[in-house]
Amino acid sequence: MDAAEPPRLIRLENQIQPYAWGSRSAIPALLGVPENGKPQAELWLGAHPVAPSRVPGGRALGEWLAEDAGARLGAKTVERFGAQLPFLLKVLAAAEPLSLQAHPSLEQAKAGFAREEEAGVPLTAPHRNYRDANHKPEIICALTKFEALCGFRSIAETVRVLDAFGVDPQLLRERGLRAFFERVMTDKSLRLTTPAAGTFDKEAALVKKLSAKYPGDVGVLGALLLNHLTLEPGEALYLGAGNLHAYLEGTGVELMANSDNVLRGGLTPKHVDVAELLSVLEFTDGPPRVLKPNARGEYETPAPDFRLSRIELRGEHTFESGLPQILLCVEGGATELPKGASVFVPATERVTLKGEATIFRATPGL
Ligand SMILES: [Zn+2]
Structure with missing residues (x-):
């Protein structure tokens, strides 16, 4: 060379x-x-x-x-x-x-970025959504x-999981995933019971692991829906x-x-913006x-x-x-x-x- x-x-x-x-x-x-x-x-x-x-x-x-x-x-x-x-x-x-x-x-990011620039939210602010x-x-x-x-x-699987954890799936059945997920992410009163041993063990282990780290976080039930x-x-x-x-x-x-654009719904000490997350989610x-x-x-x-x-x-x-x-x-x-x-x-x-x-x-x- x-x-x-x-x-x-x-x-x-x-x-x-x-x-x-x-x-x-x-x-x-x-x-x-x-x-x-x-x-x-x-x-x-x-x-x-x-x-x-x-x-x-x-x-x-x-x-x-x-x-x-x-x-x-x-x-x-x-x-x-x-x-x-x-x-x-x-x-x-x-x-x-x-x-x-x-x-x-791309459209949501452009609009979100412009909105936060307009509002004067500093780029490095912890509560900035669109960087x-x-x-x-x-x-x-x-x-x-x-x-x-x-x-x-799938909805059918979610209904079975909710039943096992003692959460009423009626809202999901009647009004669909978006309405139900909004409720899950905004209603801190929802409680999970533990399913009988030998059923839904993987889900129970996940709930246990996430709740130990983020007790009371709405993201724990949110995670169970995925x-x-x-x-x-x-x-x-x-x-x-x-x-x-x-x-x-x-x-x-x-x-x-x-890009560094992340909208968080929980399970983190970082900034969470449920309303903004809901506005971009695919159901x-x-x-x-x-x-x-x-x-x-x-x-x-x-x-x-x-x-x-x-x-x-x-x-x-x-x-x-x-x-x-x-x-x-x-x-x-x-x-x-x-x-x-x-x-x-x-x-x-x-x-x-x-x-x-x-x-x-x-x-x-x-
Ligand atoms: Zn990601």
């Missing part, structure tokens, strides 16, 4: 978010570094201003990308999203449940067994706008639009689709902002797309990409890796 030629793979230095629910061991184990005794909840790979990845020399990825957007992000991405990376990739390591939450659509004007669809792909609550159970799944490694869930969800435990790779019911990668390793979702792929490298693989890419090695190792390492690949580059490895790849979904 000519000495003046720029490197084809840009090694990333990434930041870790030490949120209290984080595992102390999972992210250090992935990165091959000692634990520091503190929770390490999320590793952020991308250009989000809150915790940007850095390129060699120490500059923030976003700043470096904007400098030569045509070559680094590519014409297609710039045309659709402007001179910025449209996605944020994370490794999420949960030792404890995260909040009950949903994310807005940007973007939607935040996301996909979570399990690295370990990964337990999650996602979308409302599908409770355990993903196997490699399985994924796509969460579109308005999907109510909570991650409970496990390590996964998460890819999302470049469809039934089990969610568990996604598996297609023959090219891609998880198919409708999001234009991102596409996640999981590539089992056995020998040699060429990464080529005309799109900007972030590659992250989570298992094994490849030339120039050992376990735990991550790189940015400019849109104009074509990269061939050799080795035995599991590699996650993030690109725009264009």
Whole structure:
């Protein structure tokens, strides 16, 4: 390689978010570094201003990308999203449940952001709902067994669960899920009884776990209304706008639009805004689709902002797309990409890796 030629793979230095629910061991184990005794909840790979990845020399990825957007992000991405990376990739390591939450659509985010700007709510205020004007669809792909609550159970199943926990399902039967959920989230007088042992054990264990941490929280009954799944490694869930969800435990790779817009309904010490959450929720019911990668390793979702792929490298693989890419090695190792390492690949580059490895790849979904 000519000495003046720029490197084809840009090694990333990434930041870790030490949120209290984080595992102390999972992210250090992935990165091959000692634990520091503190929770390490999320590793952020991308250009989000809150915790940007850095390129060699120490500059923030976003700043470096904007400098030569045509070559680094590519014409297609710039045309659709402007001179910025449209996605944020994370490794999420949960030792404890995260909040009950949903994310807005693009229209809702634009309107919500404008409303809070108009009202003069500071961007960093704890009660700020919309920190940007973007939607935040996301996909979570399990690295370990990964337990999650996602979308409302079928009505028939919900009625059985409510009966078992001593909650009258009449309002649900008569006026539907939206009216019933509004009642659940606003009426603190609703009480749950414990079902007989041997029936609804999984649900009873969930209620016990959540109530121990958040006693009296309306989110405990809210959580009981959701599908409770355990993903196997490699399985994924796509969460579109308005999907109510909570991650409970496990390590996964998460890819999302470049946004921080979260509306919370409970199970958190952070800001909760039930009215705003209700205004964005989708009240469809039934089990969610568990996604598996297609023959090219891609998880198919409708999001234009991102596409996640999981590539089992056995020998040699060429990464080529005309799109900007972030590659992250989570298992094994490849030339120039050992376990735990991550790189940015400019849109104009074509990269061939050799080795035995599991590699996650993030690109725009264009
Ligand atoms: Zn979420």
